[in-house]
Amino acid sequence: MAERPEDLNLPNAVITRIIKEALPDGVNVSKEARRAISQAASVFVLYATSCANNFAMKAKRKTLNATDVMSAMEEMEFERFLQPLRESLEAYKKGQKGKKEASEQKRKDAKEKKNDVEENDKSREEEEEEEERMEEDQDADNEVEEEEVEN
Amino acid sequence: MSGDNAEDKVNHASNSKGISLPMTRVKLIMKSSPDVSSINQEALLITTKATELFVQYLALSSFNNGAGKDNKTLLYSDLANTVEGTETFQFLTDILPKKIFARDYLKLIEENPIEEADN
Numbered sequence: 001m002a003e004r005p006e007d008l009n010l011p012n013a014v015i016t017r018i019i020k021e022a023l024p025d026g027v028n029v030s031k032e033a034r035r036a037i038s039q040a041a042s043v044f045v046l047y048a049t050s051c052a053n054n055f056a057m058k059a060k061r062k063t064l065n066a067t068d069v070m071s072a073m074e075e076m077e078f079e080r081f082l083q084p085l086r087e088s089l090e091a092y093k094k095g096q097k098g099k100k101e102a103s104e105q106k107r108k109d110a111k112e113k114k115n116d117v118e119e120n121d122k123s124r125e126e127e128e129e130e131e132e133r134m135e136e137d138q139d140a141d142n143e144v145e146e147e148e149v150e151n
Numbered sequence: 152m153s154g155d156n157a158e159d160k161v162n163h164a165s166n167s168k169g170i171s172l173p174m175t176r177v178k179l180i181m182k183s184s185p186d187v188s189s190i191n192q193e194a195l196l197i198t199t200k201a202t203e204l205f206v207q208y209l210a211l212s213s214f215n216n217g218a219g220k221d222n223k224t225l226l227y228s229d230l231a232n233t234v235e236g237t238e239t240f241q242f243l244t245d246i247l248p249k250k251i252f253a254r255d256y257l258k259l260i261e262e263n264p265i266e267e268a269d270n
């Protein structure tokens with residue numbers, strides 16, 4: 001698998017934003033410093049991955065999981081990250097659960113509607129029902145999205 | 152937003168969606184590591200988040216530590232000095248070396264033949 005060097009870099013705009021938000025207002029960052037931090041971040045990912053992978057291999061697993069990454073952070077002496085990482089993970093899991101429930105509910109609704117339609121006259125009425133369903137799905141989608149944003 | 156202090160701004164950015172860095176790119180970097188077969192979604196999420204935390208930590212530590220503090224500018228030398236002086240950042244010494252003028256370096260190796268020191 002051939003990767004060009006630039007593909008292993010993180011997007012400059014995002015890195016710059018994260019740096020600026022971490023520093024006090026009005027502080028500038030030299031271009032060189034920005035580039036160096038970006039490279040350091042890529043190296044950090046590699047180091048963390050390698051470290052996490054060791055934990056996975058020790059546990060005879062082929063798939064890296066969240067615990068491996070947490071263990072890697074400890075190993076790398078970045079314990080300060082553990083708490084915020086746990087919080088991010090919790091928020092993610094909750095979001096996933098909400099999405100799953102929402103899509104299960106959608107499937108249920110769609111199934112019920114389908115049964116109703118089959119009992120009535122087909123043709124045009126069926127088309128109208130489908131349009132309504134699609135609109136409601138849209139609403140349900142929007143609702144789910146809104147919840148995520150608030151989180 | 153201008154009234155917020157630095158910490159609030161950091162929390163704001165992190166909490167609005169959770170993640171700013173693109174997970175697809177982070178995954179690409181992770182997969183370039185030898186022996187890695189697959190990565191589950193949660194692991195990818197945490198690694199991405201950790202990388203953001205790392206960027207913040209490196210930037211802020213270097214700034215607080217650095218000579219650029221009075222100039223209100225973060226310089227490369229601040230980073231290199233911080234990396235050299237902080238154990239947690241030792242893994243970065245190869246990519247964030249301190250800079251030295253070529254003539255000074257040549258003088259150095261003239262006076263002291265290069266030998267690799269064990270860390």
